[in-house]
Amino acid sequence: MTFVTRDNITDQVLEVFERTPDPRLREVMKSLVKHMHAFIREVEPSDHEFEQACEFVVGLGKATSEKKNEVILASDILGASTLITLINNVKRADAAGRMKTESALLGPFWRKNSPQYLDGSNISHGPESKVADQAFEVTGCVRDPNGIPIEGADVDVWHASPLGFYENQDEAQPDMNLRGKFKTNAQGRFSFKSVRPAGYPVPVDGPCGDLLRQQLRDPYRPAHVHYMISKPGYQVLITQVFADDDHRLHTDVTFSVVESLVGKFQQRTGPHEVGFELAYDFVLQPGEMLFPAPPIP
Template identity: 50%
Template sequence: MRPLPTTPESLLPLVLAAFAETPDARLRQLLASLTTHLHSFVLEHQVSQAEFERAVAFLVGIGQATGETKNEVILAADLLGVSTLVALLNNPGAGGHDSDAALLGPFWRANAPVLEAGASIACDSTAGVALEVSGTVADAEGRPLAGAEVDVWQASPVGLYENQDPQQPEMNLRGRFRTDAEGRYRFRTVFPAGYPVPTDGPCGELLRAQRRHPFRPAHLHFMVSKPGCKVLITQVFPENTEYLDSDPVFGVTTALVGRFEAASGPLPARLRRDFTLAPGETVFPHPPIP
């Protein structure tokens, strides 16, 4: 018969022993470490039954609040800084200042339309300041990558992604572009706007309890890929946009702040952004929403 716990401190060794036969060594390691940290946390802070029940309700709530228009679980990871931590840990700069990774966020959708170079991702009814975006994609040696895919998405000038807004057509402000023989890409859009992260679920309650604001700075999302290279997931923020130093999801790093040329008369605003891809396995993330 296995030993039985007699004190709070005596429980952890029994739990870890139960994990010992887990065949997957990495799963065994991660579960043992996570459980050790959880037990230490509970003991250190003498977590009450009411606090435990509140934590369980939060976890249940973020699952129940996840659906076709938002992923509350990803949002929780974002608000705790975990998404950015994992992105930075697993994607050190590929050799170019503009190629720092960023969190994926809860609004990427797979299979955005493939568009011709120079096309607009904004439907005709999307009002806003015109913006032209261009740049190059290169490998770690600086050689241009032809046929690389540049997947872009953004919120509208009113601060909503198309899946959140019934006034926008399907896949508005989303598109995929292929680089030419010299590694160049370009597209047209409208200037992005900042927006609040969703606050109608448990994550909103968490922000209010912490007296934190929900507003993300304006940004463009990019996912750049090419077979034989690691997928680069990144964002670009205008240098003069609000909330750069208080992004609730901790997604802004110095390298992700870009220089947007302001619109002038009939000329649109402009952004030049070059990307460097590191060699490695081409693995795409699981879409947070359909």
């Protein structure tokens, strides 16, 4: 063993990591250290900057609670979450190259035990339900890559209010408002009623907010509906469908908007019709049904 120098420290660390029995952990940690050391050599942080970086990471933990996951938020606003999703979208194509519906971020607001509803039910039960011109009817069909409808798939949906708040952020909304699970029928179809969601800022009261302000970034996301669609024998599809008329489609603070996930939020135009409709269909890929850990209870 030679003494550590600025020039040989990266190789010394990699040599130690070489002994890791788990091949994937070995690969991930070696690559992490190679890139981290290259980053440090490039920016040459001062001791004070290193302290600030450590404080930022500690702050992510401190700002994380049952209501908010600041670690996921940090990954989102750095574009890391979406990059991982985009890479895995390609991997999920089947042998014939057929893609399922593209995935998008789970986000920090999914709750596992939302209520089960009958097809066509209304999931809006708070004061927002009185705003008639924001009425929202959502329909969709779930199919396999051959176009065959999938019956009995679970369609778990959640979205923000017309004021841009999830129920767990808003004392005016009842528990589990604007969230629900639906089952597809024999034609693979589901539908529900709600209110049109608005775009909203990501939480800016933690270290991620400090960073966004220093970078002069708009903290808003465009309006969207979250979906998690599952059935045994298929990969769980986690995605979002974005409002086509939202002016923030190209400035989403989490970099989530891929073209295929923009849905037509159609305004109703009949003499007695108000509100909006969204029709968006989904394709599941056969595979193992694995659910993510809920970011909040």
